[in-house]
Amino acid sequence: MAAVPGVRALLSFHQPGVLLHSFCLTRALLTSICYHRRLCSTTTKSNEPQVNPENKSLLENLNLMGVDVKMARQRQPGVLRKVITNEQGLARFLQGKGASRKVIAGIISRYPRAITRSIDHLEQRWEMWRNIFQTDAEIVSILDRSPESFFRSSDNGNLEKNIAFLTSLGLLTKDLHRLLTTAPRTFSNSTELNKQMVEFLEDICLELGGNNPEQFAKTVISRNLYILIRSTKRVKKNIDNLKASLKLSDSELLALLQGPGAEILDLSNEYLKNNFNTLQKKMASLGCHEADIKNLIISYPMVLYIGPDTLSTKLDCLLKGGITMKQILEKPKVLDYSTQNIMGRIEELQKVGYDFQKNGINILDSSRKRFAAKIVKLVAMPDD
DNA sequence: CATACCGGGGTCTGCCATATTC
DNA sequence: GAATATGGCAGACCCCGGTATG
Secondary structure (H helix, E strand, O other): OOHHHHHHHHHHHOOOOHHHHHHHHHHHHHHHHHHHHHHOOOOOOOOOOOOOOOOHHHHHHHHHHOOOHHHHHHHOHHHHHOOOOOHHHHHHHHHHOOOOHHHHHHHHHHOHHHHHOOHHHHHHHHHHHHOOOOOHHHHHHHHHHOHHHHHOOOOHHHHHHHHHHHHHOOOOHHHHHHHHHHOHHHHHOOHHHHHHHHHHHHHHHHHOOOOOHHHHHHHHHHHOOOHHHOOHHHHHHHHHHHHHHHOOOHHHHHHHHHOHHHHHOOOOHHHHHHHHHHHHHHHHHOOOOHHHHHHHHHHOHHHHOOOHHHHHHHHHHHHHOOOOHHHHHHOHHHHHOOHHHHHHHHHHHHHOOOOHHHHOOHHHOOOHHHHHHHHHHHHHOOOO
């Protein structure tokens, strides 16, 4: 089917003609001279070309396709020196899936090795992705977003094993869909690597006295879709740090990890530690006790996800609006909303004379729709 | 009926370093 | 020994609504 035009394109664009050949020699010579000039102080070796020349017809081809060749060269220089490539086939293939010229050019610019994949390979891989996605368009949008996720591995067998493995964990198609959408790299990991993370999570569960490690791993993964593209080293360090800095018991930690705590496990170690320290300082300066900090983090670990600056301005914004730290500690979910959103709401509420002390702050933790509806009512009946 | 509680959902790559393969 | 394959890293929230409850 599509393989035929692919092959034709391949042939028509890479005929090793005489002109091309002589160019290659010149190019090779120049490259070799440059190479030696740069390294002459340390090298006194042969005059054979050390680096193959770039494939001129390939470069022309890519230029015609609108590929950013400079970018491609910077990322994967070796690809541009290959004699046989499949850029035309790839382009046709992707076009057939609904990708625009611009998207295709962007894909090749950012991940040049894509043009080394055969049509058969592409079709097979696409089919496997299509088992999880409803439409080609969804896949195209992910390739546009992150070409590397799709093209980095040439091992379709491994992809198949990954899908089988993830399914065997009890993840449903719906979960796989979310996983592949959010963290497509997971599927290009070696199955071994994914297994390591799952086993690591299961071990953690057992160490902490849990009795359903499989369920634990599954829960953590579906709560934090990035887990599988992080190193076990990183996740382990975060868990250790949380345990130590919060002085958690095993069962407390277990509950935290399979609960809302899963969401912060993939953060970089330094970032998480740093956020913890700033939060601690900030809260201490606001008169909170150590227990308050622990409670806050256990009930709302996402507070550690928020960067120091954001968190600081957000808290200040709430306090300035007449809300107390005690209220925030009781309803930490208000911190979920953007500072801008909170600020706007506080302003609107002040206009209608809303009393946070009397009515609480739950109103800040509601959807736009609900908030707007509430405001309408408050305007109509400002007293109650 | 309004609100409080609670859980779910979207989204997140592009680069560098090292290992492996050809 | 090059090109490829794979692992790892830093980066850094916000929003919605079903449903129990009172």
